[in-house]
Amino acid sequence: MTVPNPKSDLKPGMIASLTVSGVQKAPAPAVPLSAVVADPASPGRYAVFVAQEQGSKWVAHLREVTLGETHESDVAVDGVKPGEKIVVVGAARLKDGDSIRILP
Numbered sequence: 001m002t003v004p005n006p007k008s009d010l011k012p013g014m015i016a017s018l019t020v021s022g023v024q025k026a027p028a029p030a031v032p033l034s035a036v037v038a039d040p041a042s043p044g045r046y047a048v049f050v051a052q053e054q055g056s057k058w059v060a061h062l063r064e065v066t067l068g069e070t071h072e073s074d075v076a077v078d079g080v081k082p083g084e085k086i087v088v089v090g091a092a093r094l095k096d097g098d099s100i101r102i103l104p
Contacts, residue, residue: 028068028076035059035088039064048080049087049094051102060087062096 002011031048039047041061046067052087068076080086088099094100 004066020092021069028078029080029084030074030076031086032076032088033070033073034085036067036077036089037062037091037094040067048077049091049096049100050080051087051100058100058102060091060094060096060098060100062090062094 004072007073035048036046037048039045042064045064047062047064050063051061063079065077065079068078070076085102086096
């Protein structure tokens, strides 16, 4: 975005907030930043571990996501559905297919 500055009122390092009207985005699920890991198969991409029940145990499956807007310690992600269980604690130490324990 380019802002006209004929009187040099705007100085380098100044911060501004902006509201764009008329643009509507569908809400995306948000996850804690601690759930986001680097995707080992795609450098520069991100992923989360989705917990899936398999028989009597829970298994973590790596899923690539696209990061969106952040709000405090949460980030919107495209690639997970609302209601899916996401690994938040210890995600950086997991591998795809690892068994996990769900805490209430």
